Amino acid sequence: MTPPDTATATRNDLHAQMIALGEAARAAMQELASATADRKNAALRACAAAIRAGAAGLKAANAEDMEAAGARGLTGAMLDRLMLDDARIEAMAKGLEEIAALDDPVGAVMAEWDRPNGLHIARVRVPLGVIGIIYESRPNVTADAGGLCLKSGNAAILRGGSESFRSSTAIVACLHRGLREAGLPEAAVQQVPTSDRAAVGEMLTMSGHIDVIVPRGGKGLIERVQNESRIPVIAHLDGNCHVYVDGAADPAMAVSVVHNAKMRRTGVCGAAESLLVARGAAASILPAIIEDLAASGCEIRGDEATRALDPRVVPAAEADWSAEYLDAVISVKQVADVDEAIAHINRYGSHHTDSIVTGDEAAAGRFLERVDSAIVLHNASTQFADGGEFGMGAEIGISTGRLHARGPVGVEQLTTFKYVVRGAGQVRP
Amino acid sequence: MTPPDTATATRNDLHAQMIALGEAARAAMQELASATADRKNAALRACAAAIRAGAAGLKAANAEDMEAAGARGLTGAMLDRLMLDDARIEAMAKGLEEIAALDDPVGAVMAEWDRPNGLHIARVRVPLGVIGIIYESRPNVTADAGGLCLKSGNAAILRGGSESFRSSTAIVACLHRGLREAGLPEAAVQQVPTSDRAAVGEMLTMSGHIDVIVPRGGKGLIERVQNESRIPVIAHLDGNCHVYVDGAADPAMAVSVVHNAKMRRTGVCGAAESLLVARGAAASILPAIIEDLAASGCEIRGDEATRALDPRVVPAAEADWSAEYLDAVISVKQVADVDEAIAHINRYGSHHTDSIVTGDEAAAGRFLERVDSAIVLHNASTQFADGGEFGMGAEIGISTGRLHARGPVGVEQLTTFKYVVRGAGQVRP
Numbered sequence: 033m034t035p036p037d038t039a040t041a042t043r044n045d046l047h048a049q050m051i052a053l054g055e056a057a058r059a060a061m062q063e064l065a066s067a068t069a070d071r072k073n074a075a076l077r078a079c080a081a082a083i084r085a086g087a088a089g090l091k092a093a094n095a096e097d098m099e100a101a102g103a104r105g106l107t108g109a110m111l112d113r114l115m116l117d118d119a120r121i122e123a124m125a126k127g128l129e130e131i132a133a134l135d136d137p138v139g140a141v142m143a144e145w146d147r148p149n150g151l152h153i154a155r156v157r158v159p160l161g162v163i164g165i166i167y168e169s170r171p172n173v174t175a176d177a178g179g180l181c182l183k184s185g186n187a188a189i190l191r192g193g194s195e196s197f198r199s200s201t202a203i204v205a206c207l208h209r210g211l212r213e214a215g216l217p218e219a220a221v222q223q224v225p226t227s228d229r230a231a232v233g234e235m236l237t238m239s240g241h242i243d244v245i246v247p248r249g250g251k252g253l254i255e256r257v258q259n260e261s262r263i264p265v266i267a268h269l270d271g272n273c274h275v276y277v278d279g280a281a282d283p284a285m286a287v288s289v290v291h292n293a294k295m296r297r298t299g300v301c302g303a304a305e306s307l308l309v310a311r312g313a314a315a316s317i318l319p320a321i322i323e324d325l326a327a328s329g330c331e332i333r334g335d336e337a338t339r340a341l342d343p344r345v346v347p348a349a350e351a352d353w354s355a356e357y358l359d360a361v362i363s364v365k366q367v368a369d370v371d372e373a374i375a376h377i378n379r380y381g382s383h384h385t386d387s388i389v390t391g392d393e394a395a396a397g398r399f400l401e402r403v404d405s406a407i408v409l410h411n412a413s414t415q416f417a418d419g420g421e422f423g424m425g426a427e428i429g430i431s432t433g434r435l436h437a438r439g440p441v442g443v444e445q446l447t448t449f450k451y452v453v454r455g456a457g458q459v460r461p
Numbered sequence: 462m463t464p465p466d467t468a469t470a471t472r473n474d475l476h477a478q479m480i481a482l483g484e485a486a487r488a489a490m491q492e493l494a495s496a497t498a499d500r501k502n503a504a505l506r507a508c509a510a511a512i513r514a515g516a517a518g519l520k521a522a523n524a525e526d527m528e529a530a531g532a533r534g535l536t537g538a539m540l541d542r543l544m545l546d547d548a549r550i551e552a553m554a555k556g557l558e559e560i561a562a563l564d565d566p567v568g569a570v571m572a573e574w575d576r577p578n579g580l581h582i583a584r585v586r587v588p589l590g591v592i593g594i595i596y597e598s599r600p601n602v603t604a605d606a607g608g609l610c611l612k613s614g615n616a617a618i619l620r621g622g623s624e625s626f627r628s629s630t631a632i633v634a635c636l637h638r639g640l641r642e643a644g645l646p647e648a649a650v651q652q653v654p655t656s657d658r659a660a661v662g663e664m665l666t667m668s669g670h671i672d673v674i675v676p677r678g679g680k681g682l683i684e685r686v687q688n689e690s691r692i693p694v695i696a697h698l699d700g701n702c703h704v705y706v707d708g709a710a711d712p713a714m715a716v717s718v719v720h721n722a723k724m725r726r727t728g729v730c731g732a733a734e735s736l737l738v739a740r741g742a743a744a745s746i747l748p749a750i751i752e753d754l755a756a757s758g759c760e761i762r763g764d765e766a767t768r769a770l771d772p773r774v775v776p777a778a779e780a781d782w783s784a785e786y787l788d789a790v791i792s793v794k795q796v797a798d799v800d801e802a803i804a805h806i807n808r809y810g811s812h813h814t815d816s817i818v819t820g821d822e823a824a825a826g827r828f829l830e831r832v833d834s835a836i837v838l839h840n841a842s843t844q845f846a847d848g849g850e851f852g853m854g855a856e857i858g859i860s861t862g863r864l865h866a867r868g869p870v871g872v873e874q875l876t877t878f879k880y881v882v883r884g885a886g887q888v889r890p
Contacts, residue, residue: 264864285886292888400881412884434877435693436865448863452829455841457714459721
C-alpha cells in the first residue's frame with residue numbers, strides 16, 4: 033500500500049474548490065448581467081455601509097495580517113501598504129459610493145443602423161463576464177476591484193496578496209452583506225479559498241470559467257501572469273514616459289511641466305522618466321530645468337551635451353533610455369528636432385504616456401500623430417495619465433496593451449458588446 | 462570535433478529571418494500609420510490591377526502547388542480550396558477594390574470631451590500595429606488579409622498553408638507591385654520565408670514584433686495558436702448556433718428561418734446546428750419544420766418528444782447539444798419556454814449567433830438580453846452572421862472571443878485607439 037499523497041490531495045482539493053468558485057461566478061454573472069443599474073448601485077451603497085459598520089472587525093483582521101507580516105520581516109513600505117486604519121476604511125467606503133454614482137455602462141447602445149433588407153442592427157454594451165483579479169498587498173484593492181466589477185455587471189474572482197488574506201476576507205464579508213441586502217448573489221464577488229500561491233496558477237488556466245485576468249502589482253507579477261495565462265490579460269507593464277521640450281517651447285511652461293511630470297509623485301506609472309530637449313533650445317531652456325530638478329533632489333543622468341551644461345548631470349548609459357526608475361531620477365537627451373524625439377520615444381519608450389511642450393502647432397500635431405503611445409499630450413504633464421483625471425471615474429489600472437482596453441481601464445473598459453439584430457422573418461439570399 | 466547541427470542552423474536562420482521580417486514590419490507600420498486614406502486606397506487599387514495583370518503568373522504558380530498537392534494525395538475538397546482560376550483571381554482583385562471603397566477607420570475621433578481644468582481629450586482610432594495572420598490552404602486569403610490590414614494601417618505578416626506557398630508568394634509579389642506604385646513600403650505586407658511549419662512557432666513567440674495574431678482555419682489550427690501564442694489572438698473557434706421557435710412564432714416564418722439558418726450553406730460558422738422549440742407549439746409548428754428539413758436532405762437528431770412526431774427523427778445523444786456539424790444535420794429539442802431556451806443556449810452554445818422566432822415582443826426582449834452571444838437575432842436567420850451582411854464590408858473573420866473584437870472583424874476591428882490630450886501648460890495638483 034502506498035501512503036496517500038497529501039500534496040496531491042491538497043492540489044486536487046484546491047482545483048475542485050476553484051472550479052466550484054468559477055461555476056458560482058458564471059451563475060452570478062448571468063444574474064448580474066441583467067440586474068438594473070438601480071439594484072447594482074443599491075448594492076454598492078450597501079457595501080459601503082457594511083464596510084463602515086464593520087470597521088472594527090476590519091481593523092482586527094488587519095492587525096492579525098500586520099502581526100504575521102511583521103513576524104515574517106516585511107519592510108516598512110510593505111507594512112504601510114498592508115495597513116488599514118479608519119481613514120483608509122472610510123476611503124474604501126467612499127470609493128464604492130463614487131462607483132455607484134458613475135453612469136452604468138451596461139445596455140448602452142454604442143451604434144445602431146438599418147440594412148437595406150430591413151434588418152435593424154444595434155451594438156449594445158454588455159459585461160465582459162467573469163473577471164479574475166490578481167493583486168499584491170494593498171487590501172483596499174479588494175473593495176475597489178469588487179466595486180468596479182459589480183458596477184460593470186461582471187462577477188469577480190479576487191486573489192489578493194497572501195499577507196493581506198485576513199483583511200481581504202473581512203472586506204469580502206462586508207461586500208457580501210451589501211450584495212445580500214440588495215438581493216444580488218454573493219458570488220458576484222468571491223475570494224479564492226486560500227492564500228497559497230497555487231491559487232494563482234489555478235486561476236490562469238480556468239479559461240472556461242474566467243473571461244479576463246487583470247493583474248495589479250509589480251513587474252514580476254505581471255510578467256508571470258502574462259507568460260502563464262491561458263486567458264486574455266489586461267495589464268499594465270511599463271511606464272517609461274517622456275517629456276519632449278521642443279525648440280518653440282515656452283521656457284516657464286517647460287520648467288513647470290517637466291517638474292510636475294517628474295516630481296509630483298515619482299512612483300506612479302505616469303511619472304516622466306526621460307526628458308528630450310531640442311538641441312536649438314538647450315542653451316536657453318535646459319539650464320533652468322536642470323536647476324529646478326536638482327533643487328528638488330532629482331538625480332539627472334544626461335548625454336554628453338547635457339553634461340556640458342551643468343556639473344550636477346551624471347553620465348547616462350544606454351540602459352537609462354529604457355529605464356523606468358519610479359524614483360527621483362531622470363535621463364536627459366538632446367535631439368535635433370521633433371522627428372528625432374518621435375523616433376527615440378517609439379524606440380525606447382513603453383507606449384504609455386508621452387508629452388510635447390511647444391508653441392509650434394505643426395510640431396505638436398506631428399508628435400501627437402506619430403508617437404505610438406496610449407496617451408499623447410501637448411503642453412500638459414504626463415501625470416494626468418489617470419482615469420479620474422480623464423473624467424472616467426475610478427479605474428482598475430492603466431493598460432499598456434493595444435487590444436480592447438488601452439490607457440485607463442474604468443467601468444466602460446470592463447465591458448464588451450453584442451449585436452442585437454431585429455427582423456421580420458428575413459432570410460439570407 | 463562535432464559535426465555541424467544542420468537542423469539547429471536552419472532553425473537559427475529562420476529565427477533571424479523572422480526577426481528581420483518583424484523589424485521591417487514595424488518600420489513599415491510607422492509609415493503606414495500616417496499614410497493618408499488616398500494613398501492607401503491608391504495602393505489597394507494598384508494591387509488589384511497588379512493581380513489582374515499577373516493572372517497568368519498566378520495560374521502558373523498555382524498549377525505547381527496543385528501538382529505537388531495532387532502528388533501528396535490531397536483530397537478533392539482540399540484541392541478545390543487551393544485552386545485559382547480566372548474567376549477567383551478576378552474576385553481577389555475586386556475584393557481589394559471593395560476594401561479601397563470602404564471608409565478609412567484611422568484617425569476617426571471616437572469621442573472627445575473637455576475637462577474642468579481646460580484639458581481637451583480625444584480618443585482617436587489608430588492601427589493595431591503589426592498583425593500576424595496564420596491560415597490554411599485558400600490562397601485568396603493572402604490578398605484579402607493583406608488588403609484589410611493595409612486599409613486599417615497595419616503591417617501584415619502572412620503565413621498561409623504550406624501547400625499554397627507558391628500561389629501566395631505570387632500574390633504577395635503582385636501586392637508589392639501595387640504598394641511600390643503608390644509609394645508605400647513593400648514590407649507593409651510580407652510572407653514568411655518558408656512553407657515550413659516552424660515559421661508558425663516563430664510567429665507565436667514574436668511578442669515584441671507582432672501585436673496580434675489572427676488564425677483562420679480549422680479548429681486544430683485555432684486551438685494550437687490559442688494554446689501556444691504569447692501574443693493576443695483574435696480568433697473564431699466554434700459556431701454552435703441555435704434557432705429557438707417560440708410558442709408565439711408565425712409557423713411559416715419559423716419554417717423559412719429554420720430552413721435558411723440550417724440549409725442555405727451548411728459549412729459556414731453562422732449555420733444553425735440546433736433547433737429549440739417551445740413545447741406548447743411543437744404539435745402545431747414542428748411537423749412542418751421537420752417535413753421541410755427532411756425533404757431538403759437534412760438529418761434530424763431529436764429528443765424523445767420530437768422523435769414521437771416523425772419516424773425520420775433519429776435519437777440525439779448528449780454530445781449532439783454541443784456539436785458543430787457544419788453539415789446537413791440538426792439537433793432538435795423541445796423546451797418549456799424562452800427561459801429554458803436561454804439556459805440551454807448559454808450552457809451548450811458557443812456564444813456565436815442565436816436567433817428567436819416569435820411574435821411575442823417580451824419573449825424576444827428577454828432572449829436578446831439574456832442569451833450571451835456575439836450576435837442575437839429576432840425573426841431572422843443566423844446566416845446573417847457576416848461582416849458584409851452587417852454593412853461592415855469585407856471581414857477577416859468572426860471573433861468568438863469577448864475582448865476587443867466580438868463578432869465580425871472588419872477594418873474597424875483591426876484598429877485600436879490613443880488618447881490625444883491638448884493643454885496650455887496644465888500640471889496635475
